[in-house]
Amino acid sequence: MPPKLSLLFSFLLVSASLRAQTIIEGRIINTKTGEPVPFATLGVPRRSIGTVADEQGHYLLRLPAGLTDTLIVSSVGFSREVVLPKTLAAGQREFQLAPQEQTLRDVIVEHRRVHPSLLGRNNAKGDILWLAGSSGKETVDDEWGWEFGTLLKPTKRTYLEEFHVFLATNTYEHLRFRLNLYAVEQGRPGRVLVTRDIQLICTNKEHGWQTIDLRPYALELEAQPVFATIQWLQSEKKDPWDKYFSIPVTRQAKQVVVERENSEAAWTTHPMQPSLYFTVMTE
Structure with missing residues (x-):
């Protein structure tokens, strides 16, 4: 097909898709x-x-x-x-x-033997970069809801102090993420374990380690596997043609990366581990 006709055909396909x-x-x-x-x-x-x-x-x-x-x-x-x-x-x-009713637990103050530890991967380097963004698109809102995370395996009762994720690249002036924790159900994220909205906001193309202070949320994990993810909530809409961010990942046989394209899409799993971790106090 001649180049001009091919270009016209492609334009008609895009136009038809937009009209539909x-x-x-x-x-x-x-x-x-x-x-x-x-x-x-x-x-x-x-x-x-x-x-x-x-x-x-x-x-x-x-x-x-x-x-x-x-x-x-x-x-x-x-x-x-x-x-x-x-x-x-x-x-x-x-x-x-409808807001869910939150049952407040009785808090018993006692001295426990706890020590600082890490849960996840705190290395900024990886085998590849996991890329997400809106490059080449005029709209960005249909990318929001994308979710990415990993399987973590605390071996004892664990108290979450801080969350950290490494952005190797970030060309956005404004990025907003939500931190989610899920119970493991049939090898995929299942029941949501957090009841409060925990967010991470990056401005001015911030990259490197990004941190959320989790102490105000009093988050505890039992000694059982859990999925931790970040969910893309928002970014600026102007000039989306060269907009992306990336997270380093390493190839590993047992660790599992999970990803889905929006809040109700099917989860996919991959034998990798991202640069994502928690600083914790563990019993």
Whole structure:
């Protein structure tokens, strides 16, 4: 095919794809307070379709035309909302999430024998760089919700002090991530173990080790495997053509890297270990 005809054909394919896309906009609201739920996630189960709401609970979701799948809306500390296809077809765009009741445990102050330790990989070097971003795209919001992490195996009761992840590269002026912890179910992340929204914000193309102080959250892990992940919540929208960040990983037979494209997509696993770790106190 002549070059000009080939280029025209490609343009027509892209144009047809854009026309076949349905864009819906709305808000996520707290049923108890009526206030917006910031950074709630929206996703279609086991498909690469989803996004994240902004600070004011506003979302913009790009769906294939004629989609007949269920939509899941969720956020840390809230019950999941299942949105049926007929609800979307009827034009509903505001979704409500009910806050989960938190049971406060009795706190017994006692002196335990604990010592500082590390959980995860604290080496900044890797065999390859795991790349994520929006390079070559005019839109970035359909990348939000991407999630990446690793399997960790505490051998004793562990108290999390700080979280660390190494960004080898970062060309974004603004990046926001959520830290998630999951129970292991059938070799994949399952039940969410955190009840509070824990975020990491990187500005001005920050790279190197990025840290979250976890002491205010009083997080404990039992002596059993757990998945720790970061979830991409937000980035600036301007000039997305050369925007990406990367995390070093090493190839290892037993350690497992997990990744999914949005909050409801299927998890994939890889025999690797990322530059991601916790400083902890362990019994």
